[in-house]
Amino acid sequence: MNSSELRRRALAYLGCVGRAPAATEEMVDDCLEEARSLAHFRAVGREYTRPLPFLEKPPYREFLAGCSGYALVAMTLGSEVERRIRALMTLDAARAVVLDACASALVEAMGDKWEERYGENRTFRFCPGYGGSDVADNRYLFEQLDPARIGMQLLPSGMMAPQKSMAGIVGLGKREKRSCSDCMAAEGCLYRKEGRVCYRSEENC
Numbered sequence: 001m002n003s004s005e006l007r008r009r010a011l012a013y014l015g016c017v018g019r020a021p022a023a024t025e026e027m028v029d030d031c032l033e034e035a036r037s038l039a040h041f042r043a044v045g046r047e048y049t050r051p052l053p054f055l056e057k058p059p060y061r062e063f064l065a066g067c068s069g070y071a072l073v074a075m076t077l078g079s080e081v082e083r084r085i086r087a088l089m090t091l092d093a094a095r096a097v098v099l100d101a102c103a104s105a106l107v108e109a110m111g112d113k114w115e116e117r118y119g120e121n122r123t124f125r126f127c128p129g130y131g132g133s134d135v136a137d138n139r140y141l142f143e144q145l146d147p148a149r150i151g152m153q154l155l156p157s158g159m160m161a162p163q164k165s166m167a168g169i170v171g172l173g174k175r176e177k178r179s180c181s182d183c184m185a186a187e188g189c190l191y192r193k194e195g196r197v198c199y200r201s202e203e204n205c
Contacts, residue, residue, distance in 0.1 A: 006032055009105035014098065024098075031095065031102040039103075040078035041110045042150035047071045047118075047172070054140040059133040060169065063126045068173030071118055073125065074147040075111045076165035077103060085163075107164045115170055122175065127168035128158070135159065141167040 010028050011020050020028075049069040055061065064070055081103045088096035111125060128137035135158040141147075142154045145167070153161045160167065 003029065003032065006102075006105050006109055009108065010098075010102045013101035013104050027095065027098050028102060031099040032106065034084070034099060035077075035081055035102045035106045038077075038081040038084055039106060039110070040080065041075065041107070041114075042078070043073060043075035043111065043114045044145050044147055044150055045071050045073040045115075045118075045170075046145055052140065052144070054137055055169070057133070059131045060126070063123070063131070063169070064171050066174045067123070067171035070172055071115075071122075071170045072141050072144050072167075073111070073115065073170055074141060074145050074150070074152060074165070074167040075107065075114060076147070076150060076152050076160075076162055077107045077110075078151060078164075079162040081164055082162045103164045107166060111166055118170060118172055120175070121173060123171035125166070125168040125170050127166055130168075138167050141169075 007025065007028050010032060011024070014020075014024075014028075016024065047069060048071070051060075051064065051070075055064065055070075081099070085096050085100050085103070088099060115122065115125065126133075128141070129135035138154055138158050138160065142152075147154075147160075147165075147167065151162070152165050152167075155161055
């Protein structure tokens, strides 16, 4: 992913709609470079042809409709960037917020790139917590993938550590674009109010 697209994603995480001030874009570019230097991206995945029991629930069943199979995936940037963000919270809170957004954009982008191994005929990554699903379902992904081998930990809340980590499902055998219907923030989304979306698609490339 090119730098301008990463910047756009990071600005979306920061809530910037439209053109951001030059100083903000400069800080985002600087923090993206720092995030890249601190990142130690690692990922694991496993393909399946039959649905695991937890995927029989409506959000997943609807998501995987028409797929010939699916992959469970988990990925992380590692803990260094998280430690840096925490340190900055007492030194430069504004930069900490920007670096956090940049790290979120980076793990998303690197995850998308890593998933190219599953071919072009695949869906986007659907993570527990999306579209009415339960974040607690992360435990099923951890049971199947053992992401501890790449340094990930499942917390009692269902969230993951390090913070810049993701786990989800990728449908195989069909192509499906992201949509606002899968987003928990859709109701109050500033982008939707302006008739736009925060993600990259064939319509807004």
